[in-house]
Amino acid sequence: MKLQINGEVLEVPKSLQTITDLLNHLELQNQTVIAEINDEIISNHKQDETAIKENDKIELVRFVGGG
Numbered sequence: 001m002k003l004q005i006n007g008e009v010l011e012v013p014k015s016l017q018t019i020t021d022l023l024n025h026l027e028l029q030n031q032t033v034i035a036e037i038n039d040e041i042i043s044n045h046k047q048d049e050t051a052i053k054e055n056d057k058i059e060l061v062r063f064v065g066g067g
Helices: 019-025
Strands: 004-005 008-013 031-037 040-042 058-061
Touching: 019 031, 019 058
Parallel strands: 004 058
Antiparallel strands: 004 008, 031 040, 031 058
């Protein structure tokens, strides 16, 4: 399945069904990530129930510390 993630088209397994599945696939599951699908922000507690589909435009924002 093709998704546009942070401006880049990526091919991901069709078995990915939700934002949580995608975050696990991208190895981001242990990080605080804000997700937006097709210009709609998805709250963290809804990521495991929010479906993804072919050609979705997804923005993922991670928070990193630094000084």
